Amino acid sequence: MADVPEGTPIWADAMFSDLEGAKTFYGEVLGWTFGESSTEYGDYTQAYADGKAVAAVAPPMPGQEGHSRWCLYLASPDAAATAGRIRDNGGTVLMEPMRVGEFGTMCLAQDPGGVAFGVWQAGTHTGFEATNVPGSFCWAEVFTREPGKSDAFFPAVFGYGAKVMADPGVDFKVFDLGRDPVLGRMEMTDAEFPPEVPSYVQVYWTVADCDAAVAAVRRRGGRLVFGPMTTPFGRFAAVVDPQGAPFAVIDTTTTEGELPTFT
Numbered sequence: 229m230a231d232v233p234e235g236t237p238i239w240a241d242a243m244f245s246d247l248e249g250a251k252t253f254y255g256e257v258l259g260w261t262f263g264e265s266s267t268e269y270g271d272y273t274q275a276y277a278d279g280k281a282v283a284a285v286a287p288p289m290p291g292q293e294g295h296s297r298w299c300l301y302l303a304s305p306d307a308a309a310t311a312g313r314i315r316d317n318g319g320t321v322l323m324e325p326m327r328v329g330e331f332g333t334m335c336l337a338q339d340p341g342g343v344a345f346g347v348w349q350a351g352t353h354t355g356f357e358a359t360n361v362p363g364s365f366c367w368a369e370v371f372t373r374e375p376g377k378s379d380a381f382f383p384a385v386f387g388y389g390a391k392v393m394a395d396p397g398v399d400f401k402v403f404d405l406g407r408d409p410v411l412g413r414m415e416m417t418d419a420e421f422p423p424e425v426p427s428y429v430q431v432y433w434t435v436a437d438c439d440a441a442v443a444a445v446r447r448r449g450g451r452l453v454f455g456p457m458t459t460p461f462g463r464f465a466a467v468v469d470p471q472g473a474p475f476a477v478i479d480t481t482t483t484e485g486e487l488p489t490f491t
Contacts, residue, residue, distance in 0.1 A: 233405045234310075235386030237368055238303040238348050238355035240431050241284040244296050244471050247271065250285050253469055257444045257477070258363045258433055269328065277363025282356060296471040298431045299336070300368050301346035302386060303355070307333040310347050310385065317384045318377070325349070339381040341374030343427045360434055366478055367432040367461075369412035374427070375399060378413055391490035402490055430466070432476040438463040441477040445469070458484040 232238060244250035254260045254275065260282070265271040275283040288295065304310040307325040314321055314337045322344065323336035332351035338344050348355065358364045372378045379401060382388055388403035388410070399415035416427060435441040438456045445467045446452065453474065455465030464478035 232303045232355070234302075234304055235382075235388055235403075235405055236303045236410055237300055237365065238350070239283075239301040239346070239353075240298055240365060241272075241286065241301075241346075242296055242298045242473055243286050243288040244473075245288055245294060246471060247273070247285060247287050250296075250469070250471065253448045253450065254285070256448055257441055257450075258435065260363060277358060277361065280356075280358035280364070282358055282364040294472075296469070296473040297344070297428060298473055298475055299344065299346045300429045300431055301334070301348035301355075304335075304347045304349050307335045307347050307349040310349075311335050311337070313385045314347075317381050319381055319385070328353075339370075339372075339378050341372045341377040341381075341427050343370050343372050343378060343429060345429055360480065362434050362436045364434055365431065366434040366480065367412065369414050369430045369432075370427075371414050371416050371421075371430050372427045373416045373421075375401070375413060375415045382411070382413075394489040394491055428474065430474060430476055432464065432478050435477045435479055436481075438465055438477055438479040438482070441465070442467065445477075458482060460485045460487045 251262050260275040263274045265273045270286055272284055272286045274281050311321050311325055318340040320338045325333050325335040327333050330351050331353035333349040335347040356365055360366050370378050382403055391402050393400040401413040402409045403411045442465050449470035451468050453466040456463055460483055462478045462480035463482040464476055466476045468474045
């Protein structure tokens, strides 16, 4: 994924207190295999789908134990400049841009509503080696309790255009780069999300069979939050892994209904 436009989802990783347990879980649910842990970089371990790098897992940093969550990284040609725009638009830089050897430069941040995400300026590590195939990244959505703040922040920082779903009963928006949608934005309501659930980015992983993936989630100690449901975009389900990290699985080959209108 070299030379991807700024703001494109480019990588995802997560920290797990039980790293071996995470490998077992995602190995069964998504079919991942894992490379050697990099002791130089805190036992950071890449995950592979059919031999292609699709994500990474790592032990938590000191003080971060028990806070497993997937982090989506957005591409930037200049992480320092992006960090500046994050601050200028009311966001918080949680970790200043940091060079990671020859691989690239990373930064961690939050939007004004508390949605955490990463920024990745690629070096030799250019991001996902595969997308939209079983075991790989497919899509992501910002789940936020303060949609107005997210709607102003992400286009200002990454230059997104935005379209809103025509259905008045759903507050859902899509951010795009030209004609290509890159990120969704969904309002979190108290009726659907307990107040203790913070705003977050939901990562969607592609699977060949959504129902089989959900069965594997349950078999390995995770839980189902929503679905499975067949939509015009695919059959998907929202789940939580045994260490508390939410994510979604989607079979994009099984669809139903007409695609919604965005304006």
